[in-house]
Amino acid sequence: MGSAYAYDTKAGKRWEARYRKPDGKTARKGGFLRKRDAEAYITTVESAKLQGAYIAPGESQITVAELGAEWLTMHRVAVKPSTFHSDESAWRIHVQPAWGERKIGTIRHSEVAAWVAKLGLEKSPTTVKRCYGVLAAILDGAVRDRRLQSNPARDVKTPRKKLKARGYLTHVQVERLAEASTYPDFVRFLAYTGLRWGEAIGLEARHIDVRRRRLNIEVNAVIVNGHIELGTPKPHERRSVVYPAFLDAALERAMSGKRAKELVWPADAGGYLRPGNAVSGWFAGASKRARAADAVASEAARARGEAVRNEMPRVTPHDLRHTAASLAISAGANVKAVQRMLGHASAAMTLDTYADLFEDDLDGVAAALDAQRSEALQQ
Structure with missing residues (x-):
C-alpha cells in the first residue's frame, strides 16, 4: 500500500501519492491539495492493480504516430x-x-x-x-500493451456500403465478350471457373491436371501499386477447382509446349497478363465492343419490329467471377459446391454474397412444402 507525503510549493502545501507499480518500481504523483485526495488516488491505483487494470500515467502519453509506425x-x-x-x-x-x-x-x-x-x-x-x-x-x-484501459475508437458506426448491381452474364453474353476480346480463351476460362484474376494469371502448367480437369490454386499474383506481388491464397482459398469439358481445347492451346513452371495465361508480350487500363485496356475495350455490337443489333431489331435481345451490361474482370457463380447456380450447383469453387471461408459467406441468385431455390422450397402437405393430408 502506498502513502501520502506533504511538500511545500510557492502556491502552498501540496500532497504527493507514492506507490509501487505492478513491476515493483516506485511511482509518484503530486499536486494534490488535500491528503485525502492523494490517499484516494492510491486506493484507486491499488484497486486497479488487483483487477489487472493498472495503467501507468506515462504510458498513455505516447502519440498515435509512434504507435502507428x-x-x-x-x-x-x-x-x-x-x-x-x-x-x-x-x-x-x-x-x-x-x-x-x-x-x-x-x-x-x-x-x-x-x-x-x-x-x-x-x-x-x-x-x-x-x-x-x-x-x-x-x-x-x-x-x-496496457497503455489504455479501453479503446475509444470502438463501437463507432461507419457508413454502410451500397450494394452495386452485379454484371451477371448469360452463356451467350460470355461468348460475345470473348469473341470481342484479345484473349478469348482466357475470358471463357474466368467466366466458367470463378477464379480471381490473380489466381488465374498465377497458374502454371504444373497446377493443371488435364486428365481430371482440375485446377490446383496455390499462387495468387496480385497487382499492387502497379507491380505484381506473388503470394499464396488464404488457407480456405487453397483449393481444387473443376473446369467444364468444353475448356479442354482452350487449355490444350494454352499449355502447348510449356514446362511445369511456365505461366498458362501469359501476356502476348510475356510476363503476367494484366487487364489494362479500366478505360482503354484490352478488357475494357472488349466490353465496349460487345456493348456497341449489342446496341447496333438492338436498333436493327427495333427497325424490323422484332424483340430486342438482352444487351451486354458494363462488366469488370471481377464480374466474370460473379458470372461463374451465377452460371453454376443456374446449372443446379448447391451452395457448398459454389463455396468450394470460389474459395469462400464458409457457405454462409457465399449465401450472403449471392443471396439474390438463390431466389429460385426459395420458390422451389415453397412448392415442395405445398406438395408434401397435400400428400400428407390425403394419406
Whole structure:
C-alpha cells in the first residue's frame, strides 16, 4: 500500500501519492491539495492493480504516430501485400494527418465518431471503413500493451456500403465478350471457373491436371501499386477447382509446349497478363465492343419490329467471377459446391454474397412444402 507525503510549493502545501507499480518500481504523483485526495488516488491505483487494470500515467502519453509506425511494421508481415498497400495508404493519407500528433490518452470516443462522420461526407464507405479500421487496430494494440484501459475508437458506426448491381452474364453474353476480346480463351476460362484474376494469371502448367480437369490454386499474383506481388491464397482459398469439358481445347492451346513452371495465361508480350487500363485496356475495350455490337443489333431489331435481345451490361474482370457463380447456380450447383469453387471461408459467406441468385431455390422450397402437405393430408 502506498502513502501520502506533504511538500511545500510557492502556491502552498501540496500532497504527493507514492506507490509501487505492478513491476515493483516506485511511482509518484503530486499536486494534490488535500491528503485525502492523494490517499484516494492510491486506493484507486491499488484497486486497479488487483483487477489487472493498472495503467501507468506515462504510458498513455505516447502519440498515435509512434504507435502507428510500430503497427505498420508488424502489419506488413501479417497480411497480404494488397491489403497492406491499402491500409498503408489509409494511414498515410487520412489517419496520420488527423491523429498522428495526438497522445492516445487524450482521444475521446466522440471525437472519433465525429471524424468518421466527416470522412463519410467526403469519401466512399469502403475508404471510411478502412481508415477507421486502421485507427481502431492501432488503439487495440495500445489496450493490449496496457497503455489504455479501453479503446475509444470502438463501437463507432461507419457508413454502410451500397450494394452495386452485379454484371451477371448469360452463356451467350460470355461468348460475345470473348469473341470481342484479345484473349478469348482466357475470358471463357474466368467466366466458367470463378477464379480471381490473380489466381488465374498465377497458374502454371504444373497446377493443371488435364486428365481430371482440375485446377490446383496455390499462387495468387496480385497487382499492387502497379507491380505484381506473388503470394499464396488464404488457407480456405487453397483449393481444387473443376473446369467444364468444353475448356479442354482452350487449355490444350494454352499449355502447348510449356514446362511445369511456365505461366498458362501469359501476356502476348510475356510476363503476367494484366487487364489494362479500366478505360482503354484490352478488357475494357472488349466490353465496349460487345456493348456497341449489342446496341447496333438492338436498333436493327427495333427497325424490323422484332424483340430486342438482352444487351451486354458494363462488366469488370471481377464480374466474370460473379458470372461463374451465377452460371453454376443456374446449372443446379448447391451452395457448398459454389463455396468450394470460389474459395469462400464458409457457405454462409457465399449465401450472403449471392443471396439474390438463390431466389429460385426459395420458390422451389415453397412448392415442395405445398406438395408434401397435400400428400400428407390425403394419406
